[in-house]
Amino acid sequence: MNQSAETPAGDSPSLEEVRELQELEVRIDDFGFTGEGYVRLHDGWLSVPGALPGELVRVRLQPGQREGARRLYADVVEVVERSPERRDPLCERDAICRGCQLRHISVDGELRFKARGITEVVEKFAGLAEAEQPPVEILTPQPTARGDAFRYRTSLSYRRVGDRVELGLYSPASEGLVAMSSCPALTVQTQRVVGVIERSLQGQNALPWDGEMAREVAAQVEGFEVAPGVEQIRVAVPNHGVGLVEVRLTEARDEAQFEVFCTSQPLASWLGRLVEALPAQVGLAVGSGPYRRQLKEPHRVRIPIGRLQMEVGYDDWIHATLAPAEVLYEAVGQWLEPEPEERFLDVGCGIGTIALLMAPRVGEAVGLDQNQASIESAEINAVGHGIANARFVAGGWETGLRRLAASGERFELATINPMREPLGRRALAYLNMLGVQRLVYLGPSPAAAARDLGALREMGWEIDRLAAANLHPATYHTMLVARVRRASSEE
Ligand SMILES: C[S@@+](CC[C@H](N)C(=O)[O-])C[C@H]1O[C@@H](n2cnc3c(N)ncnc32)[C@H](O)[C@@H]1O
Secondary structure, three states, X not given: OOEEEEOOOOOOOOHHHHHHHEEEEEEOOEEOOOOOEEEEOOOOEEEEOOOOOOOEEEEEEOOOOOOOOOEXXXXXXXXXXXXXXXXXXXXXXXXXXXXXXXXXXXXXXXHHXXXXXXXXXXXXXXXXOHHHOOOEEEEOOOOOOOOOOOEOXXXXXXXXXXXXXXXXXXXXXXXXXXXXXXXXXEOHHHHHHHHXXXXXXXXXXXXXXXXXXXXXXXXXXXXXXXXOOOOXXXXXXXXXXXXXXXXXXOOOOOHHXXXXXXXXXXXXXXXXXXXXXXXXXXXXXXXXXXXEEEEEOOOOEEEEEOOEEEEEOOOOOOOOXXXXXXXXXXXXXXXXXXXXXXXXXXXXXXXXXXXXXXXXXXXXXXXXXXXXXXXXXXXXXXXXXXXXXXXXXXXXXXXXXXXXHHOOOOOOEEEEOOOOOOOOHHHHHHHHHOOOXXXXXXXXXXXXXXXXXXXXXXXXXXXXXXXXXXXXXXXXXXXXXXXXXXXXXXX
């Protein structure tokens, strides 16, 4: 049974006390890395999603805490003393959905949290003390609206509740599913696709595929066992107008079993209906890993980015949020200070957006990316815009940069825009051979980016501008943007 207690501010309880009390009042010390509130305990930490630094909150320990863990997790029961930064949440589902970790804080508070995060990772991983760092600028669309429809991907789970079907996101705070078609954080296109999936299920009081049907199939197939979890079909909807619905069968373990799943009547007819109902640019795939079948190919689409109309296919990476991305692209052009005769290298070019935006301002722009599909899209986009001084090459960080260096290419300017992994010292070393002097690093994972910045500093580069790019408002995600110059270069 839950007890209740108060701990005077400043008197932090121990892990054991928190476990015993289950429900207690705590003063939040600071933000954790992922935007949750955290409390320093005598011998560990307490993470409280949805609580803000300085607040006094009544919290309840979440069920299922790991034995011996030094970090415990609790939910807010009541905010006893509010932070002046606290704002009304973005939507009425706030209490149960944690998709947007910073939905309850003012825009200024969110931006300060993000800027501070950049300072901390640069100090920790790039080895540059706060006092030595340039001030962290903020790159965010103006005015910044909380609750912009910025998310293009969601996972929907299925479950049968009595004679009803629920489709949505599993909520961490209850066993229920949160419906996603009206989630204000999803892009309009993604909401539309989720709506199509929901409608395809309407009027059914049984799942197209569920545990019961699995057992019926199991009775027909020798060696087929039904494990717990077969009731769930997960549907992911990445989207920018172009997307893919993936129906994951949790139980396909061999080809024969997969075939039975796909052709079993309730599932097959539901999938058939979905193929008809989904927009042309959204594909449909069933299964995962080795047992996966594409039932409908997604069409390519055109997306406006600044003055460009970029063609994108499903296998291409592009920003989830366009308005903030445009602010970012604008900053890249300004920060690089290009001269008309200089050559520009776009490392991790994707569909070629940065190279094509830079091409009119430089002598030549070259894009490098390991994704062959994106290189083809980039070429299509260059031809489509009549841009003749941009070309694109396929290759990994190290091999691609080495080949460019080996063939005697030279560039004054570059951007580096990886995913969430650092490039590493060996790949970065080629930048010196390529003659690069000014570089803008766009790091979706600030810690990974700061590691690369640390390696560059060791090789004689200097960070002279820093920014936190707010590409995902209301979440803890921040992009680290840094301008780095080769200190030893003669300009
Ligand atoms: C964040 S996206 C950047 C896309 C592009 N700069 C834009 O603004 O649209 C990262 C890109 O890095 C590429 N990439 C990831 N790992 C790579 C590697 N090891 N070598 C080369 N490219 C890689 C991906 O294919 C992807 O297109």
